[in-house]
Amino acid sequence: MLFSLLSLILIAIELLNSLTVKKIIYAIIASNQSHTELSDLLKGVQGISGSTLYALSFNDISVAVSDFTSSKFTMNKEVAIDFARVIEELSESVTLLPIRFGTFLKSDEIINQLLVKHYDSFLQNIKQVENKYEFGLKVFWDYEKCSEQIRVKLESEDVKASDYFSTNTIHTDYLLSKIKKHRLEAALLKYVEQLIEEISQYLAQINPDCKFKKMVTNTIILDAVFLVEKNKKDEFIQTIEVIKQQNADLNLLLTGPWPPYSFVDIVID
Amino acid sequence: MNENKILLNSVAMNEFEDEIEKIENTATSRINATPDNASHGLAKLVLTLIELIRKLVEKQAIRRVEGGSLSDDETERLGETLMKLEMKMEELKKTFNLTDEDLNLDLGPLGDLM
Numbered sequence: 001m002l003f004s005l006l007s008l009i010l011i012a013i014e015l016l017n018s019l020t021v022k023k024i025i026y027a028i029i030a031s032n033q034s035h036t037e038l039s040d041l042l043k044g045v046q047g048i049s050g051s052t053l054y055a056l057s058f059n060d061i062s063v064a065v066s067d068f069t070s071s072k073f074t075m076n077k078e079v080a081i082d083f084a085r086v087i088e089e090l091s092e093s094v095t096l097l098p099i100r101f102g103t104f105l106k107s108d109e110i111i112n113q114l115l116v117k118h119y120d121s122f123l124q125n126i127k128q129v130e131n132k133y134e135f136g137l138k139v140f141w142d143y144e145k146c147s148e149q150i151r152v153k154l155e156s157e158d159v160k161a162s163d164y165f166s167t168n169t170i171h172t173d174y175l176l177s178k179i180k181k182h183r184l185e186a187a188l189l190k191y192v193e194q195l196i197e198e199i200s201q202y203l204a205q206i207n208p209d210c211k212f213k214k215m216v217t218n219t220i221i222l223d224a225v226f227l228v229e230k231n232k233k234d235e236f237i238q239t240i241e242v243i244k245q246q247n248a249d250l251n252l253l254l255t256g257p258w259p260p261y262s263f264v265d266i267v268i269d
Numbered sequence: 270m271n272e273n274k275i276l277l278n279s280v281a282m283n284e285f286e287d288e289i290e291k292i293e294n295t296a297t298s299r300i301n302a303t304p305d306n307a308s309h310g311l312a313k314l315v316l317t318l319i320e321l322i323r324k325l326v327e328k329q330a331i332r333r334v335e336g337g338s339l340s341d342d343e344t345e346r347l348g349e350t351l352m353k354l355e356m357k358m359e360e361l362k363k364t365f366n367l368t369d370e371d372l373n374l375d376l377g378p379l380g381d382l383m
Contacts, residue, residue: 135276138280140280140284140285140288164334164335164337164344165341165344166341167341167345169345169348170348170352171344171345171347171348171349171352172344172345172348174348174351174352175330175331175334175344175347175348175351178327178330178331178351179331179334179335182328182331213381217288217370219284219287219288220288237276237277240276240277241277244277244279251279251280251281251284252277252278252279252280253275253277253278253279253280253285254275254276254277254278255274255275255276256274256276258274
């Protein structure tokens with residue numbers, strides 16, 4: 001009953017949204033050029049689903065915008081890829097802060113207010129990413145093989161039921177299995193933290209900004225992003241190759257260069 | 270992924286595709302909210318929050334057991350309760366056709382909930 005009621009509310013909200021023309025925003029752009037030059041640049045790039053891009057500016061920053069009628073488009077993977085294509089094409093010509101896919105605002109006036117309100121934060125963030133590329137590094141391992149190796153290492157300090165329980169029942173067995181599982185998880189996490197430490201030491205000379213996400217899935221143990229100065233790109237790639245050679249048990253996937261998707265820290269309210 | 274973006278790859282392509290598919294499935298279920306799957310989405314949200322609380326309770330319980338502060342009777346009841354809770358969660362996941370990977374929330378800059 002409660003689910004049905006909430007479902008109907010969601011449907012009503014979705015219907016209301018689909019009837020409104022909105023503005024979709026793609027990126028905050030550092031615009032050293034004139035408004036006309038920027039407009040010409042945006043005319044050369046198509047927005048999602050063939051829409052026309054235009055710029056709204058405040059002082060030396062602008063935002064790339066296009067109209068969006070949600071009844072015309074379905075928000076799916078293809079549109080998300082198209083959105084990324086727009087940001088990628090723009091980033092080839094200007095320094096920008098990508099906006100999260102699916103950010104809509106009601107009108108140009110609201111976007112202008114947003115530029116004024118967050119001007120200092122945008123400018124500061126643009127300086128942080130200027131002349132830099134983002135790279136992504138995913139580290140894979142064979143979960144079964146590696147967790148078994150760690151399990152064997154833990155054997156020497158293996159816990160026994162008698163350490164914790166004076167009786168032996170199905171419920172104490174269950175608790176014991178949970179204790180072992182938690183210890184294994186803690187050991188796996190420690191392994192990943194040591195790997196992060198090792199990567200950070202190798203990259204110390206290049207000094208990139210880094211963000212690490214641990215244990216994304218059982219197989220992807222590390223999902224890292226790096227913000228690297230453009231002139232250190234080759235050195236960075238070579239260093240990752242060295243890290244790969246030093247960790248033969250791990251598989252690495254390095255991608256880039258990307259616009260600085262993971263290094264925009266501004267929350268628009 | 271655009272192939273010219275891959276700078277170094279020692280991952281078997283099928284393994285890579287499997288993992289990306291797992292991540293994509295989570296993202297797709299978030300994007301494709303339709304009237305037909307709205308109640309499924311609500312069930313997923315509610316079960317995710319319950320799973321978070323269950324895991325917190327489990328961690329706290331293990332800490333107490335390892336600390337040796339519980340009597341035999343308390344340990345027995347705790348084990349029984351946690352076991353039943355996990356079984357109940359498995360039942361609910363089957364009912365709503367959800368997997369462990371589904372029971373998570375992307376909190377943006379804060380990362381995943383679990």
